[in-house]
Amino acid sequence: xxxxxxxxxxxxxxxxxxxxxxxxxxxxxxxxxxxxxxxxxxxxxxxxxxxxxxxxxxxxxxxxxxxxxxxxxxxxxxxxxxxxxxxxxxxxxxxxxxxxxxxxxxxxxxxxxxxxxxxxxxxxxxxxxxxxxxxxxxxxxxxxxxxxxxxxxxxxxxxxxxxxxxxxxxxxxxxxxxxxxxxxxxxxxxxxxxxxxxxxxxxxxxxxxxxxxxxxxxxxxxxxxxxxxxxxxxxxxxxxxxxxxxxxxxxxxxxxxxxxxxxxxxxxxxxxxxxxxxxxxxxxxxxxxxxxxxxxxxxxxxxxxxxxxxxxxxxxxxxxxxxxxxxxxxxxxxxxxxxxxxxxxxxxxxxxxxxxxxxxxxxxxxxxxxxxxxxxxxxxxxxxxxxxxxxxxxxxxxxxxxxxxxxxxxxxxxxxxxxxxxxxxxxxxxxxxxxxxxxxxxxxxxxxxxxxxxxxxxxxxxxxxxxxxxxxxxxxxxxxxxxxxxxxxxxxxxxxxxxxxxxx
Amino acid sequence: xxxxxxxxxxxxxxxxxxxxxxxxxxxxxxxxxxxxxxxxxxxxxxxxxxxxxxxxxxxxxxxxxxxxxxxxxxxxxxxxxxxxxxxxxxxxxxxxxxxxxxxxxxxxxxxxxxxxxxxxxxxxxxxxxxxxxxxxxxxxxxxxxxxxxxxxxxxxxxxxxxxxxxxxxxxxxxxxxxxxxxxxxxxxxxxxxxxxxxxxxxxxxxxxxxxxxxxxxxxxxxxxxxxxxxxxxxxxxxxxxxxxxxxxxxxxxxxxxxxxxxxxxxxxxxxxxxxxxxxxxxxxxxxxxxxxxxxxxxxxxxxxxxxxxxxxxxxxxxxxxxxxxxxxxxxxxxxxxxxxxxxxxxxxxxxxxxxxxxxxxxxxxxxxxxxxxxxxxxxxxxxxxxxxxxxxxxxxxxxxxxxxxxxxxxxxxxxxxxxxxxxxxxxxxxxxxxxxxxxxxxxxxxxxxxxxxxxxxxxxxxxxxxxxxxxxxxxxxxxxx
Numbered sequence: 015x016x017x018x019x020x021x022x023x024x025x026x027x028x029x030x031x032x033x034x035x036x037x038x039x040x041x042x043x044x045x046x047x048x049x050x051x052x053x054x055x056x057x058x059x060x061x062x063x064x065x066x067x068x069x070x071x072x073x074x075x076x077x078x079x080x081x082x083x084x085x086x087x088x089x090x091x092x093x094x095x096x097x098x099x100x101x102x103x104x105x106x107x108x109x110x111x112x113x114x115x116x117x118x119x120x121x122x123x124x125x126x127x128x129x130x131x132x133x134x135x136x137x138x139x140x141x142x143x144x145x146x147x148x149x150x151x152x153x154x155x156x157x158x159x160x161x162x163x164x165x166x167x168x169x170x171x172x173x174x175x176x177x178x179x180x181x182x183x184x185x186x187x188x189x190x191x192x193x194x195x196x197x198x199x200x201x202x203x204x205x206x207x208x209x210x211x212x213x214x215x216x217x218x219x220x221x222x223x224x225x226x227x228x229x230x231x232x233x234x235x236x237x238x239x240x241x242x243x244x245x246x247x248x249x250x251x252x253x254x255x256x257x258x259x260x261x262x263x264x265x266x267x268x269x270x271x272x273x274x275x276x277x278x279x280x281x282x283x284x285x286x287x288x289x290x291x292x293x294x295x296x297x298x299x300x301x302x303x304x305x306x307x308x309x310x311x312x313x314x315x316x317x318x319x320x321x322x323x324x325x326x327x328x329x330x331x332x333x334x335x336x337x338x339x340x341x342x343x344x345x346x347x348x349x350x351x352x353x354x355x356x357x358x359x360x361x362x363x364x365x366x367x368x369x370x371x372x373x374x375x376x377x378x379x380x381x382x383x384x385x386x387x388x389x390x391x392x393x394x395x396x397x398x399x400x401x402x403x404x405x406x407x408x409x410x411x412x413x414x415x416x417x418x419x420x421x422x423x424x425x426x427x428x429x430x431x432x433x434x435x436x437x438x439x440x441x442x443x444x445x446x447x448x449x450x451x452x453x454x455x456x457x458x459x460x461x462x463x464x465x466x467x468x469x470x471x472x473x474x475x476x477x478x479x480x481x482x483x484x485x486x487x488x489x490x491x492x493x494x495x496x497x498x499x500x501x502x503x504x505x506x507x508x509x510x511x512x513x514x515x516x517x518x
Numbered sequence: 519x520x521x522x523x524x525x526x527x528x529x530x531x532x533x534x535x536x537x538x539x540x541x542x543x544x545x546x547x548x549x550x551x552x553x554x555x556x557x558x559x560x561x562x563x564x565x566x567x568x569x570x571x572x573x574x575x576x577x578x579x580x581x582x583x584x585x586x587x588x589x590x591x592x593x594x595x596x597x598x599x600x601x602x603x604x605x606x607x608x609x610x611x612x613x614x615x616x617x618x619x620x621x622x623x624x625x626x627x628x629x630x631x632x633x634x635x636x637x638x639x640x641x642x643x644x645x646x647x648x649x650x651x652x653x654x655x656x657x658x659x660x661x662x663x664x665x666x667x668x669x670x671x672x673x674x675x676x677x678x679x680x681x682x683x684x685x686x687x688x689x690x691x692x693x694x695x696x697x698x699x700x701x702x703x704x705x706x707x708x709x710x711x712x713x714x715x716x717x718x719x720x721x722x723x724x725x726x727x728x729x730x731x732x733x734x735x736x737x738x739x740x741x742x743x744x745x746x747x748x749x750x751x752x753x754x755x756x757x758x759x760x761x762x763x764x765x766x767x768x769x770x771x772x773x774x775x776x777x778x779x780x781x782x783x784x785x786x787x788x789x790x791x792x793x794x795x796x797x798x799x800x801x802x803x804x805x806x807x808x809x810x811x812x813x814x815x816x817x818x819x820x821x822x823x824x825x826x827x828x829x830x831x832x833x834x835x836x837x838x839x840x841x842x843x844x845x846x847x848x849x850x851x852x853x854x855x856x857x858x859x860x861x862x863x864x865x866x867x868x869x870x871x872x873x874x875x876x877x878x879x880x881x882x883x884x885x886x887x888x889x890x891x892x893x894x895x896x897x898x899x900x901x902x903x904x905x906x907x908x909x910x911x912x913x914x915x916x917x918x919x920x921x922x923x924x925x926x927x928x929x930x931x932x933x934x935x936x937x938x939x940x941x942x943x944x945x946x947x948x949x950x951x952x953x954x955x956x957x958x959x960x961x962x963x964x965x966x967x968x969x970x971x972x973x974x975x976x977x978x979x980x981x982x983x984x985x986x987x988x989x990x991x992x993x994x995x996x997x998x999x
Contacts, residue, residue, distance in 0.1 A: 030895035033857040033966075040860070049860035054796050056706045076796065082860075116909040117555040122574050123913050124552040129524050133655075135556065138564040142571035143535055143556075146943075149575030152533065153525055157540070179522045193549050196540060228952040232526055254523050285924045319965025328864035350969045379551025 020070045020097070022079040026052070027101060028064065028275070034077075035100040038156035044089030044095070050097060051079040053157045097135045125150040133182075133197060134158055140183060141165035148180070155195045156182025156237065159403065163244045170248040178254055185235040186213020190455055191222075196235070197413060199442035200477035205325045207260060210220045211240040211267030214358025214440060215295070215314055217473050218500050219267055221370015221482075222318035224475045228327045231262040241273030241296070254281070258288040265291050265324045267317055272298035272365050282308055293320045297363045312367055314360075319465040323335060327411035332502060345433055349466060351515060352376070352395040353426040354436040354508055357412035359399040360472070361438050361500045366397070368504040372512055389425035391432070395511075397424070413445050420452045426461035433514060434467050434507045438500060439485055441474035449480065450488040457492035471503045527761070557942045558947055561973055566942070566980045573595055573823065573939050578986035582822035586840040587916045588933035589825075590816040590880070594691035595741040596806035599702045600733040602726070604681030606698060607669050611681050614645055616656075617666040619677025619873045620831025624663065625656045629832030629868050633677035633711025634959030636661065637865055639850040642722050643680050649714055653737040663724065667838070669825055671698040672810045672873035672947040675710035675955055676832070683684075683722070683728025688746060688807040690815070697811035700804040701725055701733075704793070706962065711955045712868075713962030728786030735785050736778035744774055748810040749801070750882065751921045752933070759890035760805040762885030762951035762966055767801035768794070807875065809880030816840050816935070821986045823979070824916060825936035828879050828948065828971050832955070833872035837975045849974035854952050856896045856967015867956040870969045875950045881919045884968065885911040885950030888924040889932075893951050896967040901926070907949050908933065914948065917954050938983075941976045 039048035040416035049066055053055040053074030061067040061082060071080045078099075083093040103452060104298035118124040121131060121143060131147035133140055135183055137160025144154045148169065156169075173180040179197075181188050188195040192203055199217055201224045210216045219229050233284045234256065236249035250268065257263045268281065276301045285292040286305035293309045294301075301392050303310050309324075311317045315332075321331045331355035352369070356362050366376060398405075400412045402418050412419040419437075426435050455469060470489045472482050484495055496501035533553040534541040544551040556748050559568035579718055604611040616639050618632060628636070635653035640661060646652035655661055666673045673679050685698040689874035696737040700710075703721055707713035737743070743793075751769045756766035771796045779787040789929035794800055813826045829836050850871035858864070877883040887893060887915065888908035891901035905926055911933040918931030954965035 028892050028895075030857070030892045033859075034895045034898070036859050037861065047860045056704065056796065060706050060859060064859075066860055101959050116553060116906060116913060118913060119537060119552060119555045119557065120559070120913070120940065121533060122940065123942060124554050127838060128531045128533045128552070130530050130532045132534045132536070132540050133534055134534075134540060136558075139562075139567055142559065142567045144565070145568075145571040146574045147533070149571075150550075153522065157536065177522070179525070190525045190530060193525075193528060193530045193547050194543055198543070252522070256526060259523075260526055264524075443546075444537070444539050471793075 015079065016086060017066060017068050017082060017084050018094055020072045020081040020094055021053070021070055023080040024077050026077065027079060028276070031101070034099055035115050038095055038100060039093045040047065042089060042093055044191070045083060045085040045093050047084040048078065048093060048097070050081050051078050052076060053062045056434045058175065061086060076086045088185060100449050101237075121146045125152060129150055130155060132157065133342060136243035137161055143170060144169050144180065145172065145504070148176060148178055151176070151178070153179045155188055155235075156180060156185055157184070157196050159184040163242070165237060166239060167244055171298070172489070174175060174248065174252070178242075179256070180236040180249055181235045184238045186233045187217055187233060189230060189233040191232065193445050196474060197444040198233070199474050200267050201272065201475060202229035203231065203325045205230040205231060205264035205265035205454065206267060206321050207257035207265070208267045208269065209234040209236060209250055209257060211236045211238055211250060211273070212271050212360040213238075214438070214473065215269040215271070215364075216312045216464065217295070217440065217442065219269055219295070219321070221473050221475055222499055223322055224454070224455070226322050226327055226329045228316070228325050231260060232257065237313060238271055239269050241277045241281065243277060247277045250281055251284055253509045254288060256286055258290060258476060265293065265321050267321050268294040268296065269314065269317060271360055272296075273312060279494060287329070291324050293324070297360065298367055299399070313364055313501040315499045318499075321500050332378055333498070345467070345514070346429055349433040351393070351431050352434050352436070353391060353396070353429065353432045354397040355395070355422050356399050356436070357401050357419060357428060358368055358438050358440055358500075359401055361397045364500055368501065369395070369508050371507050389422055391425065391429050393431060411442050415447055416449055416452045420456050423456045427456060427465050429466075432466040434469060434510055436503050436507055437468065437470040439472045439489070441471060441472060441480040442478045445480070447480065450485045454488050454492035467504055468494040469497050469503045471497040471499055472495045473500070524631070527773060533652070543653065549636060551602040554571045559945065561942075561945065561977050563977070564600060566812060566977060569980055569985060570939060570942055572985045573983065576941060576986060578821050579823060579939070582819050582841060583935065583937060584709050584826040586643050586816040586819040586822040589819075590935065592811045593812040593813045593815045595688045595746040597746050597804060598689045598739065598743045599687040599737055600684050600701070600730050601687055602681070602730065602970065603679055603685045603698075603791045606685055606687065607671070609669070610679075613662060614643075614660060615662045615664060615670055615680040616640075617671060617673065618663055618673065619666060619673050619871060621836030621848050622663075622665055622836055623645035623831045623833060624914050625659045625661070627833055629871065630957050630959040631871060632678070632832050634712035634714050635678035636711050637713050637959070638681040638718060638722065639678045641719060643682060647681065651734050652735045652800045653688050665829070666873055667829055668844070669698075670696060670810070670814065672806045672876050673700050673710065673886070674702070674782045674806065674874045675872040676712055677873045678709065682726050683833055684726055684733070686803055686807045688804070688811050690811055695814070696812065697807050697814060699810070700738050701729060701869050702797060702800050702803045705799060709954065711962040712959050714960040724789075729790050732779060732782040732786040732790045733961060734849060735774050735782045736787065739778045739814060744771065746804055747921060750805060750808065751923065753801070753891040754886055754922055755925055757890055757892065759886040762800065762953065763893055764801035765798045765807065777811060779863040792823050799818065800824035802874065805882060806876050807811055809876040813876060813879045817968050818843055823938040823983065825938060828875035828950065829923055830875065831874045832868055832869040835870060835975055836866065837971065839979050842979065845982065847978040847982070848973040849978070850967055852972060854954050854967045854969035855953055856965050858954070858965035859963070862956070866964055868953060868955045871955055872952070874952065875971070878950050879936065881915075881932040882924050883951045885915070885934070886922060887949065887951065888926045891926070900949070910946060911949060913944060914946055923983035928989060938976050942973070942980060943975060945970055947971050947973055
């Protein structure tokens with residue numbers, strides 16, 4: 015068996031270095047075994063056992079380095095040379111080898127000095143993370159959905175005990191002292207404080223106030239279920255108290271998806287003693303104002319108008335253009351139905367409020383298309399919240415990725431019974447960088463054939479990263495009709511659809 | 519101060535878990551934000567994760583852990599004696615009882631190296647004259663087995679201790695409490711790695727007849743017992759982590775004993791010095807006994823989630839936790855990742871074995887890896903990796919050891935007191951430096967490297983602990999600093 019050895023007298027190397035070089039040599043083609051050891055009696059015993067101790071190595075002393083390789087030539091010589099090279103000290107200090115601080119993997123390790131935790135993990139883990147945050151003394155912005163109502167109540171009770179705030183679950187937006195959380199817009203600071211159980215509704219009201227020259231002190235999101243009976247408005251009431259006590263806030267706006275009536279009534283009772291004017295848009299709730307300081311309005315735009323006036327800003331009058339209704343008059347009679355494709359759930363509820371009296375109940379559901387099949391629409395007015403869990407299983411929310419909605423839009427444009435399509439474009443921090451482009455492509459393809467009237471509105475400000483005017487220009491170029499707000503969009507749709515009903 | 523109003527004043531200081539874009543938004547607004555490198559806790563089991571959330575930030579658990587770690591840190595490990603095991607642990611003389619490493623295991627399930635060590639010990643005790651006889655004796659139930667840990671003792675690798683073996687006695691200066699370990703056989707062919715043969719048996723007999731008595735006499739002749747804590751602290755400044763690397767500590771201990779051993783020529787003092795002159799692992803067993811003494815002090819604190827033992831029997835990895843007493847939580851032992859001696863490879867390796875991970879339980883070994891960057895070479899790592907491992911371990915411990923300082927990290931203390939809550943929350947397994955034994959009996963050590971304590975052991979603890987009632991009244995919200 016050809017064994018080659020080298021002895022380097024009085025050459026100390028750490029055993030780890032030696033084993034590493036030996037491991038590298040052993041991996042070379044043609045090398046059966048390789049070993050680098052200091053020549054101590056114990057090490058020489060190990061070599062002898064492995065049949066690797068030749069006479070030269072046997073003569074080595076404890077301070078001599080033994081290099082031994084079992085291989086045929088020329089692999090043997092090459093391996094011995096590589097061993098020598100592997101033992102020379104590096105000529106440079108390691109590049110890119112600097113120690114970087116460890117990134118914390120847990121809330122507990124990151125919590126020191128913090129006062130707020132933003133949580134957007136998958137739902138099954140979110141409640142546990144929120145509970146940890148509260149126990150560690152942090153307020154919580156809980157973006158995650160799929161948190162049970164029982165967990166939501168437990169979290170909000172825990173927060174009440176500790177004097178902390180839980181915004182969420184399913185909380186889309188908040189702005190605290192000018193700091194944007196989640197999906198938030200770049201807003202002018204000002205005297206209006208908002209609280210609500212509706213992320214996109216809050217964004218719509220705030221964006222309108224900004225556009226009209228008023229401004230925002232804070233936006234406190236409560237989570238979409240806060241005004242349901244089990245949760246009983248725990249966060250909204252806390253937010254109301256915080257805004258009531260906040261010196262920067264002169265007017266308070268409350269916004270909510272359809273609330274439980276008795277919870278809504280209790281919240282309004284609290285609003286009546288806020289000591290400040292309160293505008294309440296609790297969609298779909300038939301409520302009487304408990305006090306002159308509380309103004310109840312039916313829609314989001316109306317909420318913004320009322321709040322603007324209370325801060326001394328006169329909003330522009332709604333544009334009652336007849337142009338779009340004229341355009342729609344040329345549509346063939348089979349085009350009768352509404353296809354509202356929202357990414358913001360609150361807009362679907364607002365559509366019910368505005369359109370319900372004229373058009374009757376609207377369909378909100380759609381069976382999922384079979385795999386590979388195109389989306390099929392019912393012979394009825396349809397209002398979809400494409401951000402709903404049913405549509406986002408395994409897919410990003412349409413506010414993050416317009417791809418899902420582009421599919422539905424393509425189907426709506428091909429639907430020969432569609433009269434009006436409504437699209438909301440929500441911009442701001444966290445939202446898609448180019449929310450219109452994929453939709454505009456679909457509209458551009460469809461423009462060649464006469465199709466439905468497409469009404470679109472952009473929720474956001476000129477200061478947002480996507481710039482409202484830029485997105486509006488893309489929509490107009492693609493043939494969409496712009497509306498100023500969610501409310502204006504459904505009102506326009508109502509006029510068009512009413513005209514078609516009466517024209518038949 | 520109302521923390522809700524602290525948010526409204528615009529003084530937001532945030533932690534972000536989940537969508538990184540939310541953190542970017544805050545950063546662009548000039549808000550300090552820490553992005554957590556999050557993964558689902560408790561191995562993605564939401565039910566256990568919920569229980570874990572109730573333990574985290576729980577003041578009763580926090581207090582219990584502070585108590586347990588405080589007791590561990592208060593221990594002063596003094597080397598007082600070397601004495602025959604049967605005298606120190608009378609239960610070893612009452613029948614044919616052998617102690618072994620790791621959680622409890624019977625002969626049928628024992629790995630190759632542990633079976634070989636059992637055979638060697640049986641021959642040493644005169645219960646058998648050949649390994650085959652010893653194995654027959656064990657197989658017919660003629661030998662009883664018990665973990666070292668159940669007898670205030672620890673043993674590296676197979677960890678087999680029998681009545682006639684000399685044991686190190688380490689005593690707590692304040693309480694007089696004791697812990698034991700056997701004496702280190704050196705490198706290469708050793709019983710603890712499952713090597714058998716005339717050379718191994720001859721060395722064991724010499725250790726009982728000459729090494730033990732000369733050491734005992736040398737220790738008796740010293741004015742004061744040897745402070746092992748001081749040696750460990752010093753060795754960490756000299757490139758040791760006192761688990762897989764004990765070169766400096768061994769030299770420091772031999773230096774302290776040398777003159778006294780030289781005075782015990784008739785008992786074997788000179789032979790002892792010769793034996794110690796090239797035993798780089800000599801200090802390991804002292805480090806382990808000192809660690810056992812310290813971690814035992816942390817046992818039995820109600821509600822504490824501090825780990826009091828990490829130990830492997832070659833088949834299972836087991837851990838013990840302060841608040842759950844002497845119960846073992848086990849999972850299959852992993853095969854270490856490392857470098858091998860010539861002629862061997864990973865296919866030859868036995869799964870992780872030995873009580874030596876008591877060092878990690880005591881802030882040494884993998885936790886002090888920053889002190890011994892050479893060790894990461896076993897897994898192809900760089901000095902920066904060694905620093906990173908120590909800093910990662912600091913994220914799963916309660917505190918840092920005030921005396922075990924890590925020079926390369928600015929003399930910060932070594933991470934101390936493994937917290938089951940932090941391990942399961944982070945999904946981060948404790949790193950352990952270790953030797954590798956051949957899986958077949960009679961061969962011995964074939965390499966060295968790094969291994970990890972399996973998460974399954976820690977997750978199982980979550981099922982066993984009771985969440986202490988906490989009404990939240992005692993919690994204080996965090997304030998600005």
